[in-house]
Amino acid sequence: MYEHCPHCGLRYEIEPGYFVGAMYVSYAISGGVALLIGFLLFYLADDPEGWVYAAVVAPVMVLIAPINFRLSRVIWLHYVAGIKYQPGL
Template identity: 45%
Template sequence: MAISKTQAIFQQKCPRCHEGHLFEHPTYSFGYQKMHTNCPVCGLRYEIEPGFFWGGMYFSYALNVAQSVILGFATYFIFGNPTAWVYLTIIIGGIFVFMPLNFRLGRVFMLHLFGSIDYDPKYSKGKILKPAANQ
């Protein structure tokens, strides 16, 4: 059974087969940024062109801003407008905690939304046709 595009994004799966993992290591590990060059299931080359994932930084930045705003409002409502140091500590701490996840989701959003790669069920496990490495 195939998963939806939204599930593939949040589970960090290949945009073509929705089965292969994009990253080699778990999110909160020392190798969190290491991506597979090609999908381990369907062979899709993830980096469509040199520098493709630079655009993922914009997604990461947007996630950081949204999380910082949410943490700021949460701090205000939980602690009743504390000093600036409390805001800074909580927001900067949140940025460091979410950094690996934001990095990954930035790349995943970039690949799924701007990679021009559609889901194709013929590339799922058991039906692999081993395509050319570049698409």
């Protein structure tokens, strides 16, 4: 992730440790994805054994980690810091 916006120079990390709060967003995204996978397994795979849930959810969590990391920071930055996207700036 860039330290500053390459276009307008905005510093993303407003203060030290600012993105620690993005962990809450990341947790919510991970929980939502895990729940969705759990429901899909329950209904589509006819409620498999417990280890199947773990064997499917754990790799998916690892695979979406890079996306989740960036997405949670973007959400945190826009909804908590109040930074608005201004095209053309």
